[in-house]
Amino acid sequence: MNLNIALLPGDGIGPEVLNQAVKCLQAVEETFNHTFVYKEAPVGAIAIDKTGNPLPDKTLQLCKDADAVLFGSIGDPKYDNDPKAKVRPEQGLLKLRKELGLYTNVRPVKVFPTLIGKSPLKEEIISGTDFTIYRELTGGIYFGEKKLNEEGTIASDLCEYSEKEISRIAHLAFKAAKNRRNKLTLVDKANVLESSRLWRKVVTKIGESYPEVELDFLFVDNAAMQVILNPNQFDVVLTENLFGDIISDEASVIGGSIGLLASASIGDENALFEPIHGSYPQAKGKDIANPVASILSAAMLLEHFQLFEEAMAIREAVDKALQKGIVTPDLDEKSNFGTNHVGDFIADNI
Amino acid sequence: MNLNIALLPGDGIGPEVLNQAVKCLQAVEETFNHTFVYKEAPVGAIAIDKTGNPLPDKTLQLCKDADAVLFGSIGDPKYDNDPKAKVRPEQGLLKLRKELGLYTNVRPVKVFPTLIGKSPLKEEIISGTDFTIYRELTGGIYFGEKKLNEEGTIASDLCEYSEKEISRIAHLAFKAAKNRRNKLTLVDKANVLESSRLWRKVVTKIGESYPEVELDFLFVDNAAMQVILNPNQFDVVLTENLFGDIISDEASVIGGSIGLLASASIGDENALFEPIHGSYPQAKGKDIANPVASILSAAMLLEHFQLFEEAMAIREAVDKALQKGIVTPDLDEKSNFGTNHVGDFIADNI
Numbered sequence: 001m002n003l004n005i006a007l008l009p010g011d012g013i014g015p016e017v018l019n020q021a022v023k024c025l026q027a028v029e030e031t032f033n034h035t036f037v038y039k040e041a042p043v044g045a046i047a048i049d050k051t052g053n054p055l056p057d058k059t060l061q062l063c064k065d066a067d068a069v070l071f072g073s074i075g076d077p078k079y080d081n082d083p084k085a086k087v088r089p090e091q092g093l094l095k096l097r098k099e100l101g102l103y104t105n106v107r108p109v110k111v112f113p114t115l116i117g118k119s120p121l122k123e124e125i126i127s128g129t130d131f132t133i134y135r136e137l138t139g140g141i142y143f144g145e146k147k148l149n150e151e152g153t154i155a156s157d158l159c160e161y162s163e164k165e166i167s168r169i170a171h172l173a174f175k176a177a178k179n180r181r182n183k184l185t186l187v188d189k190a191n192v193l194e195s196s197r198l199w200r201k202v203v204t205k206i207g208e209s210y211p212e213v214e215l216d217f218l219f220v221d222n223a224a225m226q227v228i229l230n231p232n233q234f235d236v237v238l239t240e241n242l243f244g245d246i247i248s249d250e251a252s253v254i255g256g257s258i259g260l261l262a263s264a265s266i267g268d269e270n271a272l273f274e275p276i277h278g279s280y281p282q283a284k285g286k287d288i289a290n291p292v293a294s295i296l297s298a299a300m301l302l303e304h305f306q307l308f309e310e311a312m313a314i315r316e317a318v319d320k321a322l323q324k325g326i327v328t329p330d331l332d333e334k335s336n337f338g339t340n341h342v343g344d345f346i347a348d349n350i
Numbered sequence: 351m352n353l354n355i356a357l358l359p360g361d362g363i364g365p366e367v368l369n370q371a372v373k374c375l376q377a378v379e380e381t382f383n384h385t386f387v388y389k390e391a392p393v394g395a396i397a398i399d400k401t402g403n404p405l406p407d408k409t410l411q412l413c414k415d416a417d418a419v420l421f422g423s424i425g426d427p428k429y430d431n432d433p434k435a436k437v438r439p440e441q442g443l444l445k446l447r448k449e450l451g452l453y454t455n456v457r458p459v460k461v462f463p464t465l466i467g468k469s470p471l472k473e474e475i476i477s478g479t480d481f482t483i484y485r486e487l488t489g490g491i492y493f494g495e496k497k498l499n500e501e502g503t504i505a506s507d508l509c510e511y512s513e514k515e516i517s518r519i520a521h522l523a524f525k526a527a528k529n530r531r532n533k534l535t536l537v538d539k540a541n542v543l544e545s546s547r548l549w550r551k552v553v554t555k556i557g558e559s560y561p562e563v564e565l566d567f568l569f570v571d572n573a574a575m576q577v578i579l580n581p582n583q584f585d586v587v588l589t590e591n592l593f594g595d596i597i598s599d600e601a602s603v604i605g606g607s608i609g610l611l612a613s614a615s616i617g618d619e620n621a622l623f624e625p626i627h628g629s630y631p632q633a634k635g636k637d638i639a640n641p642v643a644s645i646l647s648a649a650m651l652l653e654h655f656q657l658f659e660e661a662m663a664i665r666e667a668v669d670k671a672l673q674k675g676i677v678t679p680d681l682d683e684k685s686n687f688g689t690n691h692v693g694d695f696i697a698d699n700i
């Protein structure tokens with residue numbers, strides 16, 4: 001298969017972990033006889049520094065022309081506490097999601113048996129956890145109208161959803177549930193929010209076309225408890241943008257390391273794959289960042305193109321690294337292995 | 351001291367747990383020579399059933415006239431999955447908060463040593479956890495304009511905050527931090543939301559008047575992780591309404607039982623005290639509901655009126671019950687003690 005892959009390394013540890021993912025894709029090319037063409041472009045703080053724009057037009061065009069985007073991470077602390085900053089790295093990511101129409105963010109939450117001891121949660125709570133979060137990614141309060149009055153004393157954000165925005169991701173989530181354990185949980189705040197009541201109405205309606213899937217509902221505050229009280233109750237979790245941001249980050253803690261979790265952001269015409277961890281600026285350039293999440297993003301990319309055997313080869317190589325303790329120091333304090341070494345080991349085992 | 355206390359038992363287990371709190375207040379009256387006058391009124395689903403209104407005018411007036419409100423819980427599943435329901439029990443609570451001007455919800459998160467084993471989190475993570483959440487309670491998306499277009503296909507909720515709304519709770523939170531360990535963490539989503547950027551600006555400004563308090567910031571998604579990764583980093587957490595709803599429920603899991611957690615909702619002229627657990631309709635009338643959260647709400651009520659010794663008497667009686675295993679089955683499967691028995695034991699030990 002031929003694939004054009006846009007590489008957006010971004011900020012902080014983004015470039016170094018993305019490099020390892022590319023190594024693995026190259027190993028897949030060789031082993032399975034594919035041809036992937038990689039083109040790189042700046043995004044985030046680094047793009048602001050270079051061009052004043054967190055998502056330069058050229059970067060956007062490159063992504064639109066590509067079959068898929070492999071993303072590193074973005075964000076730089078120098079923008080975080082500056083409420084007056086007119087341009088922020090995050091705007092680049094948000095615009096990219098919107099422009100590429102990536103309305104569904106898929107985040108698998110799975111416990112790696114070798115790492116179960118690293119979780120802050122007890123083993124009996126998390127053992128066997130395996131669910132997937134479907135987070136709406138191009139609507140809601142992230143993209144609603146924002147206002148600040150002239151005096152700078154009143155600010156607002158609008159959370160808006162349409163039936164269409166809800167139904168397209170709902171169909172994907174129901175289909176995923178059908179291929180898994182036939183359970184879908186909608187997380188909302190329907191006892192307070194009008195938009196949540198629309199979610200509940202639309203999803204209930206769509207559920208009628210998937211009679212084999214059991215549908216249930218959780219208020220987001222309760223969901224925040226259930227994720228840590230009993231994560232095994234979940235199969236597919238569907239939710240809106242902001243709730244998905246919070247709940248999926250919370251869930252990312254279950255497995256013991258955020259350095260292992262990948263995500264896919266998909267739309268009708270494009271797809272983007274990224275680790276869920278941030279840019280972790282303190283670790284930048286130190287060869288200590290965990291490359292596994294980025295490498296598993298590459299596996300999700302392959303799966304998106306039905307290259308299941310290839311993706312499995314990556315996953316098995318990752319498992320081998322974890323089992324043999326070829327891991328970065330975040331997973332094992334005593335480890336001396338760096339980002340590059342772990343990346344090489346996994347690529348060599350494909 | 352003379353106090354007029356409005357009792358709002360509400361739905362589900364509300365009435366039975368509230369009864370135990372009243373027993374304890376009566377024991378305090380006797381032991382410490384106070385006179386508390388109790389007047390009861392309906393709220394929530396039960397008020398809808400009786401009057402069609404989740405917060406009847408008489409109930410509201412009673413609360414306004416009282417020195418403080420002791421609240422049970424509200425909510426009935428028959429309203430949850432009915433997007434068309436025009437009246438919902440929750441509206442009663444929300445209106446009460448708004449009408450009484452209860453703009454600050456205070457939720458202490460503390461680990462009871464005897465219950466540490468019941469937490470889904472590992473002991474080394476939660477041991478020593480002791481922080482307090484200050485959640486804004488009468489603004490934000492809960493009370494912003496809600497819209498649904500005529501076709502019922504587009505819905506929206508507005509999240510709006512003014513400088514005034516932010517600063518009054520911020521002052522309370524900074525003062526609390528001064529009396530604790532001098533640390534305040536603002537939880538927001540300033541990388542995306544205009545309203546969060548206003549929070550950050552206003553809170554930063556106010557922080558200048560509290561130079562002894564260290565102020566830091568966390569994005570809400572990160573906060574959802576930190577609460578379970580390292581809850582000991584927190585002293586006072588300040589946040590807006592919806593984030594506070596989610597983060598405080600998540601945090602409530604740390605201690606091993608939501609049946610122990612109380613909260614105070616305070617304004618300039620009124621105050622309301624309630625357990626943070628819900629109406630738990632499945633347990634209604636079975637004499638199995640844990641009364642401790644409600645009893646500790648009564649302790650918070652006493653503290654609000656500077657009756658510290660009295661509150662301490664309640665807290666010590668609760669500790670005694672926990673240590674002696676005089677607890678409801680949610681805390682100890684083998685326990686045969688009911689709601690009433692636990693309430694009696696605690697009241698008798700005051």
Ligand SMILES: CC(C)[C@H](C(=O)O)[C@@H](O)C(=O)O
Pocket residue numbers: 075090093245541542571
């Ligand atoms: C960087 C930020 C804007 C982003 C979000 O909130 O969506 C991130 O937290 C994520 O989840 O991908």
Ligand SMILES: CC(C)[C@H](C(=O)O)[C@@H](O)C(=O)O
Pocket residue numbers: 191192221425440443595
């Ligand atoms: C019942 C509901 C409206 C309420 C809220 O969301 O504020 C509850 O969850 C709470 O936290 O007191």
